Amino acid sequence: xxxxxxxxxxxxxxELVSRYPNTLAAMLPALHLAQREFGWISVxxxxxxxxxxxxxxxxxxxxATFYTMYNKSPVGKCHIQVCTTxxxxxxxxxxxxxxxxxxxxxxxxxxxxxxxxTLSEAECLASCGTAPxxxxxxxxxxxxxxxxxxxxxxxxxxxxxxxxxxxxPNPREMH
Numbered sequence: 584x585x586x587x588x589x590x591x592x593x594x595x596x597x598e599l600v601s602r603y604p605n606t607l608a609a610m611l612p613a614l615h616l617a618q619r620e621f622g623w624i625s626v627x628x629x630x631x632x633x634x635x636x637x638x639x640x641x642x643x644x645x646x647a648t649f650y651t652m653y654n655k656s657p658v659g660k661c662h663i664q665v666c667t668t669x670x671x672x673x674x675x676x677x678x679x680x681x682x683x684x685x686x687x688x689x690x691x692x693x694x695x696x697x698x699x700x701t702l703s704e705a706e707c708l709a710s711c712g713t714a715p716x717x718x719x720x721x722x723x724x725x726x727x728x729x730x731x732x733x734x735x736x737x738x739x740x741x742x743x744x745x746x747x748x749x750x751x752p753n754p755r756e757m758h
Contacts, residue, residue, distance in 0.1 A: 586631040592620045596635065606636040610646055614653055619724030622754030623654040651706065659694045660751040661744050662720040663687075664705035674714040675733075680704070682734050683717075686741055698755055699748050719744065722751045 588596055595616055603609040613636060617628050624647050633640040647653045654662070663683060667676040680702070684690055687700045694701040710716045713730035719740075720726040729740055 586621065586625075586627050588616075588620055592616060600636070607638050607642065610636060610638065610643060611650070614643070614647055618653055620757075622722060622752070622757030623657050625655075654754075657694070657698075657754045658720075658722075659699050659701035660722045660748055660753060661699065662701045662703065662722075663717055664703050664708070664720070665717040666705050666708040666710065666715065668707040668711075670711035671708075671714040671716060676715045679715050679717065679732055679737065682737055683741075686738065698753055700744075721747075722754045722757075 596613065599612050599616065600606060600609045610632070613632050614624060617632055618624055621628050626644075629643045629647055630640050633643040636643070648655065665671075665676055665680050665683065667680070680691055683702055687695060687702060689695040689700055689702050691702055691704060705718065708716060708718055708728065710728065710730055715732050716728060716730040717732065718726055718728050729736070732740075
């Protein structure tokens, strides 16, 4: 299947590009839009964005591979990224990962076999005052931050995420 924006995403793309002085400046938001539309940023998606922005494909490849917020492979419906930078590490970030691994049945860096969850480590999510914390990126393009976490609060969040799973698109089926 050829990569192509939906009608809604196409309208958003055109509006987005119109806000910038040149198409290169629109690359990062265009990649965000593409990730929301296609679930992840494959080489095929990078080529599509390059063509649409009329920039060399290597420019898109460089941007997509430099920034960790772009998923270069399919992730779960809920992508949990735990901050383990100094403050979060000192306040239990790695213990939080161990609890999540036990609770979700997935190891750090993996996606659960049913496609529900991906667990990864994040480099600084800019919330040192409320450490430890994690970000959940949903396959519908939304995301949330959860702060001041302990095992009990994580368990509550997981229950809420489990209830939300059925309403989320499966990134493995998005392109």
